[in-house]
Amino acid sequence: GDSVTQMEGPVTLSEEAFLTINCTYTATGYPSLFWYVQYPGEGLQLLLKATKADDKGSNKGFEATYRKETTSFHLEKGSVQVSDSAVYFCALPPLNSGNTPLVFGKGTRLSVIA
Amino acid sequence: IAGITQAPTSQILAAGRRMTLRCTQDMRHNAMYWYRQDLGLGLRLIHYSNTAGTTGKGEVPDGYSVSRANTDDFPLTLASAVPSQTSVYFCASSDKAGDNSPLHFGNGTRLTVT
8 A cells, every 4th residue: 555664763963063854755657755854742744845856845944855756754944953853754644544544653852962 | 822732641552442532623624634753763644535425545544533524623533542652743734735734733642651
């Protein structure tokens, strides 16, 4: 079935470092792709999304480009801050699934140190 | 502030006891979901409801039941808790099922079954 695979964490970076969190997907078509973020003690919230190939989603300095050729949707940020410390989830809606909701990756924990 | 309210925030429960986790949303979303989050396993869907009066099974439904008597409420019941149900439980909603609507999450219920 449709699924996403994320790089395993945890990832620890110094403030202002460059961030990449890899996400690849397996899907029967070309679904929308999502990144969600979970800050400590909170539920997940949508960070960004892309609805078709070559689309770039962006929010709060984060970007991800939907690459059909490599079936990837890697999350990037040029200069991370301590406040970016969180768990990041890649997700997609499974097609032909009877309207069941998003399938999430296992999450990647990011810790940014000052 | 509009959103999803989960209760209780945390609970310690003896094995064999019955427990209902409450979830209420005030966004008039049609679809609601219950996930559990476990270290190393990410988010797994327990049950979902695409509209009031209907429910469906997710990836890990055994030992859990849900009801959707109205649009706003989606309680999750553990009929006879077991230690393997120790987890953080998240309720979520979306405007519609299956149309790539973003999911809105509550802040979770941390349940420990002893």
